Structures are given as C-alpha cells and as structure tokens.
Amino acid sequence: MTLQVPFAHFAETVRRHEAAHVYLAPYGDGALATASFAGGILAALASGRPEDAREALLADGLTVYEGQWEANLTMVGSSSAPLWIAAVVYPSSEGKPGVWIDAYETAPTEAQVLRAMYDEFVTTGQTEDIGFDPFLRLVNPNVVVVAPDALMGYAKAKVEGC
DSSP states (O other): OEEEOOGGGHHHHHHHTTOOOEEEEEETTEEEEEEEETTEEEEEEEESOHHHHHHHHHHTTOOEEESOOOOOOSSTTOTTSOOEEEEEEEOOTTSSOEEEEEEESSOOOHHHHHHHHHHHHHHHTSSOOOOHHHHHHHHOOEEEEEOHHHHHHHHHHHHHTO
16 A cells, blocks of 8 residues: 655655655656555655755655655656646746746745746756846746646636636
C-alpha cells in the first residue's frame, strides 16, 4: 500500500509513521521521495531540482539516500491530484506582456512563485543573475494563484453556461 502526501508534509509524515529510511530519485521534472513504514510505502513528488528536494529533506532533519522504494505511483504527480496554478504577468521586450505559469501540489506563497520564476529565468538564460530583489524591482510582476476549488468552479461555470 502506498500513502501519497504533498512534499511539504513528507518529513512530518515520515516521523509520524516512524519510517526509518528516506530515498530520493529523479522523477519526471522533479524528484520522488519515498520511505518504507510498517503499513507500506510513503511517497511524495517534489517539483524542481532533485538537489533542492534533498536540501529540503536534510533541513527537515531527515537522512536521505539515493534510490526509491517500489511504490504504486498512480496518483503521485497525476492530473487527479489537486493543483494550485500560479501565473505571473510581467513586461517583456516583445511588445506584449510576458506570462509565466507553474503548478504546485500545495498552495504556494507569492514569494515562492516569484522565486521559482526567477530561478528558472536565470537557469535558462532568460535573464542575468542580477539578484532576486533587483529583478523584482525591474520586472514589477503581477502574481495570481488559483486554488483547486476555484479551478473546478471555472470549469463548472463553462459547462453550466454561466
């Protein structure tokens, strides 16, 4: 049996179920964290770089090994898991606003969204590493985070013709 939790709750769940060993492996565009406990396997999908997931788990006091427990991953990272959608609108050099979109398994803060955008832009060469705060002052972004229930509401409104 596989218990799937948001990555933000993985460390506390590991402690609650007294899982002894935590393993981390690249998975899609992120990393899969797994741990074995008496009732089965605990799994969580982290977005972003596996190195960042490792650092987060270490900061939470866990010992992390390379690898993964065999797990039923039908729900981890699947479209049936509730997602928060974040969009950032910013001025661009193309004569129209730029839009950056990301998805999260837990509600992100505006700062988390902006940091993820900045890190991606620096990594992909879309901007120079001028520092996070100067980047925000230069770009003056507008952030919108849409919760899963709001997404469902928008979809239902289309079906109902509202």
